Amino acid sequence: xxxxxxxxxxxxxxxxxxxxxxxxxxxxxxxxxxxxxxxxxxxxxxxxxxxxxxxxxxxxxxxxxxxxxxxxxxxxxxxxxxxxxxxxxxxxxxxxxxxxxxxxxxxxxxxxxxxxxxxxxxxxxxxxxxxxxxxxxxxxxxxxxxxxxxxxxxxxxxxxxxx
Amino acid sequence: xxxxxxxxxxxxxxxxxxxxxxxxxxxxxxxxxxxxxxxxxxxxxxxxxxxxxxxxxxxxxxxxxxxxxxxxxxxxxxxxxxxxxxxxxxxxxxxxxxxxxxxxxxxxxxxxxxxxxxxxxxxxxxxxxxxxxxxxxxxxxxxxxxxxxxxxxxxxxxxxxxxxxxxxxxxxxxxxxxxxxxxxxxxxxxxxxxxxxxxxxxxxxxxxxxxxxxxxxxxxxxxxxxxxxxxxxxxxxxxxxxxxxxxxxxxxxxxxxxxxxxxxxxxxxxxxxxxxxxxxxxxxxxxxxxxxxxxxxxxxxxxxxxxxxxxxxxxxxxxxxxxxxxxxxxxxxxxxxxxxxxxxxxxxxxxxxxxxxxxxxxxxxxxxxxxxxxxxxxxxxxxxxxxxxxxxxxxxxxxxxxxxxxxxxxxxxxxxxxxxxxxxxxxxxxxxxxxxxxxxxxxxxxxxxxxxxxxxxxxxxxxxxxxxxxxxxxxxxxxxxxxxxxxxxxxxxxxxxxxxxxxxxxxxxxxxxxxxxxxxxxxxxxxxxxxxxxxxxxxxxxxxxxxxxxxxxxxxxxxxxxxxxxxxxxxxxxxxxxxxxxxxxxxxxxxxxxxxxxxxxxxxxxxxxxxxxxxxxxxxxxxxxxxxxxxxxxxxxxxxxxxxxxxxxxxxxxxxxxxxxxxxxxxxxxxxxxxxxxx
Numbered sequence: 150x151x152x153x154x155x156x157x158x159x160x161x162x163x164x165x166x167x168x169x170x171x172x173x174x175x176x177x178x179x180x181x182x183x184x185x186x187x188x189x190x191x192x193x194x195x196x197x198x199x200x201x202x203x204x205x206x207x208x209x210x211x212x213x214x215x216x217x218x219x220x221x222x223x224x225x226x227x228x229x230x231x232x233x234x235x236x237x238x239x240x241x242x243x244x245x246x247x248x249x250x251x252x253x254x255x256x257x258x259x260x261x262x263x264x265x266x267x268x269x270x271x272x273x274x275x276x277x278x279x280x281x282x283x284x285x286x287x288x289x290x291x292x293x294x295x296x297x298x299x300x301x302x303x304x305x306x307x308x309x310x311x312x
Numbered sequence: 313x314x315x316x317x318x319x320x321x322x323x324x325x326x327x328x329x330x331x332x333x334x335x336x337x338x339x340x341x342x343x344x345x346x347x348x349x350x351x352x353x354x355x356x357x358x359x360x361x362x363x364x365x366x367x368x369x370x371x372x373x374x375x376x377x378x379x380x381x382x383x384x385x386x387x388x389x390x391x392x393x394x395x396x397x398x399x400x401x402x403x404x405x406x407x408x409x410x411x412x413x414x415x416x417x418x419x420x421x422x423x424x425x426x427x428x429x430x431x432x433x434x435x436x437x438x439x440x441x442x443x444x445x446x447x448x449x450x451x452x453x454x455x456x457x458x459x460x461x462x463x464x465x466x467x468x469x470x471x472x473x474x475x476x477x478x479x480x481x482x483x484x485x486x487x488x489x490x491x492x493x494x495x496x497x498x499x500x501x502x503x504x505x506x507x508x509x510x511x512x513x514x515x516x517x518x519x520x521x522x523x524x525x526x527x528x529x530x531x532x533x534x535x536x537x538x539x540x541x542x543x544x545x546x547x548x549x550x551x552x553x554x555x556x557x558x559x560x561x562x563x564x565x566x567x568x569x570x571x572x573x574x575x576x577x578x579x580x581x582x583x584x585x586x587x588x589x590x591x592x593x594x595x596x597x598x599x600x601x602x603x604x605x606x607x608x609x610x611x612x613x614x615x616x617x618x619x620x621x622x623x624x625x626x627x628x629x630x631x632x633x634x635x636x637x638x639x640x641x642x643x644x645x646x647x648x649x650x651x652x653x654x655x656x657x658x659x660x661x662x663x664x665x666x667x668x669x670x671x672x673x674x675x676x677x678x679x680x681x682x683x684x685x686x687x688x689x690x691x692x693x694x695x696x697x698x699x700x701x702x703x704x705x706x707x708x709x710x711x712x713x714x715x716x717x718x719x720x721x722x723x724x725x726x727x728x729x730x731x732x733x734x735x736x737x738x739x740x741x742x743x744x745x746x747x748x749x750x751x752x753x754x755x756x757x758x759x760x761x762x763x764x765x766x767x768x769x770x771x772x773x774x775x776x777x778x779x780x781x782x783x784x785x786x787x788x789x790x791x792x793x794x795x796x797x798x799x800x801x802x803x804x805x806x807x808x809x810x811x812x813x814x815x816x817x818x819x820x821x822x823x824x825x826x827x828x829x830x831x832x833x834x835x836x837x838x839x840x841x842x843x844x845x846x847x848x849x850x851x852x853x854x855x856x857x858x859x860x861x862x863x864x865x866x867x868x869x870x871x872x873x874x875x876x877x878x879x880x881x882x883x884x885x886x887x888x889x890x891x892x893x894x895x896x897x898x899x900x901x902x903x904x905x906x907x908x909x910x911x912x913x914x915x916x917x918x919x920x921x922x923x924x925x926x927x928x929x930x931x932x933x934x935x936x937x938x939x940x941x942x943x944x945x946x947x948x949x950x951x952x953x954x955x956x957x958x959x960x961x962x963x964x965x966x967x968x969x970x971x972x973x974x975x976x977x978x979x980x981x982x983x984x985x986x987x988x989x990x991x
Binding site for chain 1: 683694695698837839900917923928
């Protein structure tokens with residue numbers, strides 16, 4: 150092969166390799182990204198149906214119930230305005246507690262419950278998962294906007310501030 | 313008083329670092345021997361000052377000085393003293409100080425072990441490291457000073473996160489940081505080579521041992537972290553593709569590419585620009601990793617409170633480092649040239665392909681880790697990228713990589729005829745293939761796995777591992793067969809050759825571990841009453857209840873689980889559920905009975921309310937899981953073997969002899985080329 154042809158082959162191979170890698174990445178991203186929603190958003194039917202997503206908020210006080218098998222747990226995740234019932238079978242993380250921040254991943258099934266495949270609580274007592282905090286902030290802001298809207302149009306500027 | 317002294321020495325260290333970052337580089341440019349000469353003393357002075365600052369913080373921790381804010385937030389008088397010491401790096405400020413200390417250690421090490429290097433080179437390398445140090449000390453002083461006072465002083469501290477009260481966490485961060493910071497040496501060498509315009513085989517030979525040492529530390533650091541997650545988080549997993557794990561994995565992947573590319577640059581003079589680019593990228597990712605982890609931008613176990621001021625400083629520093637070095641690269645690289653030519657099938661081309669694959673793998677991890685951050689910043693909402701993404705991308709990239717890893721050491725430099733290469737490997741590959749296909753069908757009984765199970769992934773994983781081992785044997789046979797004494801030929805091979813093979817064997821062992829644990833693990837979450845039994849993987853686990861016990865700063869429920877096989881008691885495990893006194897945080901402490909072929913793993917979930925002492929219990933059988941860390945250990949040992957190679961020492965001796973002989977021109981030292989690739 151002449152040097153020019155050779156270089157051409159190298160370039161083709163390189164482009165093919167990069168193309169393959171990009172394809173892999175995009176394909177994997179498409180299937181494995183899960184979006185976050187707040188309980189209010191789920192209540193407003195913004196969450197996808199039949200697809201797994203994440204929800205953040207607090208474990209509603211008094212909502213944790215165990216089935217007789219000792220492993221299936223029912224609880225509700227709340228943003229203090231709306232809440233979503235969740236069922237999870239398995240061992241919960243150490244820091245799972247009523248009134249504390251939590252993130253759950255799962256699907257809403259026909260029974261209207263979220264069947265969680267994963268429940269996360271963070272590894273520090275005082276730490277709130279940002280998604281949970283975000284849900285609380287959004288709900289609080291939306292609520293403030295809803296009550297304020299009657300008197301002032303400018304209430305829409307109450308943009309939720311997420312840290 | 314002591315903390316103020318610490319702060320004071322930190323400020324002096326900053327001044328020294330600034331002079332170190334300016335004068336020697338200027339001196340190298342103007343050929344001013346005095347300016348260049350200050351580099352070494354400044355490097356030692358900087359180390360002394362930062363060591364003093366570190367000692368001051370250590371003193372505050374050991375003496376429970378809760379008038380220091382950082383101590384009050386991360387320690388407690390009940391804490392055992394070893395954890396009071398390791399609490400120094402239990403938070404953001406202290407880990408930065410540790411980072412800076414290690415950077416000063418590396419700088420001083422370069423100053424000490426560079427007697428054979430030309431003065432301009434030493435001046436530039438130390439200067440660049442001084443500049444990095446300036447960035448870090450400034451970051452500490454401006455945004456996160458560990459010596460800030462808390463007035464009035466707290467009566468007692470808030471305690472160290474219980475997860476961090478573990479021997480593994482005493483050594484994991486320093487190890488990992490040694491790796492992160494070590495890549496700064498490779499980076500500094502690359503930058504000074506660009507500045508000096510001399511990128512040649514000598515430059516590669518100088519930076520090789522440094523890069524390998526950093527890589528060894530990083531390998532061990534990551535392995536320790538993974539081991540810690542395995543036994544401490546109580547989930548039985550060893551890698552979670554957590555953002556923080558990824559942050560250390562990205563520079564590791566690039567560092568792996570870098571040590572291979574440096575080898576080519578040294579031996580063949582090829583890949584020069586690529587090597588420089590890798591050195592820059594590896595260090596930039598180390599910086600990104602440190603900052604991502606410590607700034608709290610990414611949520612994970614490791615992140616601490618976020619402070620916007622920190623984020624901005626970090627971003628500016630990163631942009632400055634990456635931008636400046638890339639600019640320098642764009643300016644100087646055309647002069648560097650491409651180096652030796654090689655054919656489409658040759659050892660060079662195989663190494664290059666693997667370099668590309670490792671870099672692409674690193675990039676794909678990068679995308680997965682930072683994608684949520686970008687999407688959030690752009691206002692597309694919050695999302696998360698799960699572990700399946702990383703597996704889906706990473707595994708397909710690693711399969712060709714491991715295949716070529718087996719071919720590489722067997723191929724000749726420059727040019728290799730394909731039929732010749734095929735001839736060399738065909739029996740080895742066939743043997744690996746047969747073993748990989750048949751073994752899963754028969755090994756179940758032998759290794760006490762739950763059953764014989766054949767799946768494509770298991771066969772593929774085993775094929776990869778056996779292929780690497782087969783290639784190792786072929787290579788050894790080629791090198792060690794021939795006329796004359798066998799022992800002589802064994803001792804004639806260079807240590808770096810054995811190091812390389814040992815590290816590759818480590819990869820094979822690692823792959824076996826991953827394949828087996830993924831393919832055959834058994835996990836059971838069960839509710840157990842006192843006296844209940846559960847079967848898993850041929851073992852019977854009997855739950856004998858939970859008793860109370862008291863630790864130095866916690867109370868624990870200690871579970872009693874008796875494990876028997878075929879009616880014979882194998883072991884009793886005592887998993888704990890601890891409650892720490894000060895923070896009130898609960899913690900699961902798994903109990904593990906390790907073994908060559910399987911780990912038995914039990915951890916306590918939670919007590920079942922309204923029952924008589926029943927608990928939710930996790931019972932795992934993890935076949936071959938320890939092979940994962942054994943593989944990492946072998947890789948690390950391989951690295952150590954490679955840098956103890958004779959030629960790095962001979963080289964130094966030759967330089968010493970020269971300087972004794974009164975020659976001032978140390979850049980022309982004679983270099984003994986080891987006999988390379990006999991075949």
